[in-house]
Amino acid sequence: MSSASSTYGEIRHDWSRRQVLDLFALPFNDLLFTAQMVHRQHFDANRVQVSTLCSIKTGACPEDCTYCPQSARYDTGLEREKLMKVEKVLEEARAAKASGATRFCMGAAWRSPKNKDMPYVTQMVQEVKALGMETCMTLGMLSDEQAKGLADAGLDYYNHNLDTSPEYYGDIITTRTYEDRLNTLANVRAAGMKVCAGGIIGLGEEEKDRAGLLMQLANLSEHPESVPINMLVKVAGTPLENNKDLDPFEFIRCIAVARIMMPKSHVRLSAGRESMNDEMQSLAFLAGANSIFYGEKLLTTGNPEANEDMQLFKRLGIKPEEYQQYEDESAVEAELQAKISEQESDPFFYDAAKA
Ligand code: SF4
Numbered sequence: 284m285s286s287a288s289s290t291y292g293e294i295r296h297d298w299s300r301r302q303v304l305d306l307f308a309l310p311f312n313d314l315l316f317t318a319q320m321v322h323r324q325h326f327d328a329n330r331v332q333v334s335t336l337c338s339i340k341t342g343a344c345p346e347d348c349t350y351c352p353q354s355a356r357y358d359t360g361l362e363r364e365k366l367m368k369v370e371k372v373l374e375e376a377r378a379a380k381a382s383g384a385t386r387f388c389m390g391a392a393w394r395s396p397k398n399k400d401m402p403y404v405t406q407m408v409q410e411v412k413a414l415g416m417e418t419c420m421t422l423g424m425l426s427d428e429q430a431k432g433l434a435d436a437g438l439d440y441y442n443h444n445l446d447t448s449p450e451y452y453g454d455i456i457t458t459r460t461y462e463d464r465l466n467t468l469a470n471v472r473a474a475g476m477k478v479c480a481g482g483i484i485g486l487g488e489e490e491k492d493r494a495g496l497l498m499q500l501a502n503l504s505e506h507p508e509s510v511p512i513n514m515l516v517k518v519a520g521t522p523l524e525n526n527k528d529l530d531p532f533e534f535i536r537c538i539a540v541a542r543i544m545m546p547k548s549h550v551r552l553s554a555g556r557e558s559m560n561d562e563m564q565s566l567a568f569l570a571g572a573n574s575i576f577y578g579e580k581l582l583t584t585g586n587p588e589a590n591e592d593m594q595l596f597k598r599l600g601i602k603p604e605e606y607q608q609y610e611d612e613s614a615v616e617a618e619l620q621a622k623i624s625e626q627e628s629d630p631f632f633y634d635a636a637k638a
Pocket residue numbers: 344345346347348351352353354391392393394423
């Protein structure tokens with residue numbers, strides 16, 4: 284490990300499958316140690332960004348994603364809801380802000396937004412931003428024009444996951460292609476928004492597929508700023524309801540490899556966090572996860588109560604990352620570098636790049 288470790292922490296876009304599989308194959312302690320070293324090169328290791336997710340339109344989705352209770356094709360007993368009124372969305376955003384969230388993510392179960400919906404969603408973006416929160420949306424596939432419209436409204440992040448490797452993808456979704464997903468990510472990037480893209484672990488994929496997913500993300504011309512790593516929530520009525528339980532250490536490995544491959548991205552614990560005990564979540568933070576969804580619901584599957592999260596943060600000495608609006612990105616970088624320098628004088632800091 285020592286010869287290669289001096290390069291860990293660099294931003295790269297040329298990962299080979301062999302290199303990624305080698306990371307997955309490291310002894311667990313070596314992998315976590317490496318991931319934590321990389322994490323400390325770029326982040327304050329005791330800060331976690333907190334987002335809240337609000338389902339602005341629930342269920343009746345025409346897509347066939349086999350893990351999703353919102354697909355109209357599966358009978359999951361989910362109550363369908365029309366597009367939420369802007370005032371209701373704002374009410375939720377105010378409550379999220381009051382409980383410590385800095386980013387408000389709005390999700391709609393659509394194949395893609397219809398043009399008639401765009402004025403409503405752009406209004407939501409403008410008004411949530413006016414509350415002083417970062418905004419994120421996940422609305423399905425976006426044309427370049429729709430992406431520009433959202434960017435003009437001030438949307439900070441757009442979420443669109445790749446879900447799994449290109450090779451395994453066809454076993455999970457047939458109604459949109461991998462290429463469609465990559466095109467949406469390209470439209471989001473070209474419009475100047477930040478990209479949130481990740482995947483799901485526990486779909487029945489093999490380790491090579493997890494490697495394939497992370498390679499796709501890390502070999503994009505820019506790393507997604509936010510990388511959600513979801514653990515499958517097995518919902519009765521979906522085709523994956525009887526999938527084999529995932530070994531928790533396999534999930535933690537995936538977080539650690541994502542951290543090493545995308546050193547400056549926020550790696551987010553997303554769906555599936557409800558079934559993780561405090562010890563597993565702590566291991567995920569140690570492996571480099573530094574963002575969570577917080578609140579009562581994660582779209583339609585449960586999420587631990589917000590106050591339990593804050594209690595865990597307190598026990599671990601973790602503080603929520605604050606949202607500061609900077610005119611100048613260099614101010615953000617300067618602040619981060621100052622925090623990292625503070626860390627370097629910490630006796631627990633070990634920078635492998637300088638070893
Ligand atoms: S994951 Fe998204 S696109 Fe797929 S069925 Fe669910 S809501 Fe629709």
